[in-house]
Amino acid sequence: MADCIFCRLINDPGSIAVYRDDDVALLDDINPQAPVHFLVLPRQHVETIAELDDHQLLGRIFQVAHRIARERGIAEGGYRLVFNQGPNAGQTVYHVHLHVLGGRQLTWPPG
Numbered sequence: 001m002a003d004c005i006f007c008r009l010i011n012d013p014g015s016i017a018v019y020r021d022d023d024v025a026l027l028d029d030i031n032p033q034a035p036v037h038f039l040v041l042p043r044q045h046v047e048t049i050a051e052l053d054d055h056q057l058l059g060r061i062f063q064v065a066h067r068i069a070r071e072r073g074i075a076e077g078g079y080r081l082v083f084n085q086g087p088n089a090g091q092t093v094y095h096v097h098l099h100v101l102g103g104r105q106l107t108w109p110p111g
């Protein structure tokens with residue numbers, strides 16, 4: 001998808017994607033909402049989490065999220081995993097991504 005910012009970032013060898021395997025990529029959020037805030041996304045362009053029905057790929061996304069959370073030192077304190085689905089949830093980039101937020105006490109309910 002040429003006009004998708006996340007497709008461009010994760011498929012450009014010179015890009016800032018900090019992790020990449022055959023199925024999954026990781027980006028540091030450009031506007032972090034917590035001391036640690038990164039995004040885990042499928043390399044395949046799928047617009048929303050509701051449309052992502054490949055269970056193996058879903059599992060990989062969570063697996064990478066937990067692994068990088070451990071590597072970045074937020075596993076013990078706890079972290080939040082968020083998929084924003086559609087406009088009311090505030091989804092702004094229509095390439096599925098799992099937000100991983102940690103490193104501070106997060107409030108609930110979310111805004």
Ligand code: AMP
Nearest residue numbers: 005027028029030031084090091092093
């Ligand atoms: P969402 O609102 O759930 O669609 O989240 C989109 C996220 O992507 C936001 O947290 C943005 O800060 C983040 N974002 C937008 N553009 C970029 C970019 N070029 N690199 C990294 N993160 C981005």
Ligand code: ZN
Nearest residue numbers: 004007045095
């Ligand atoms: Zn895309």
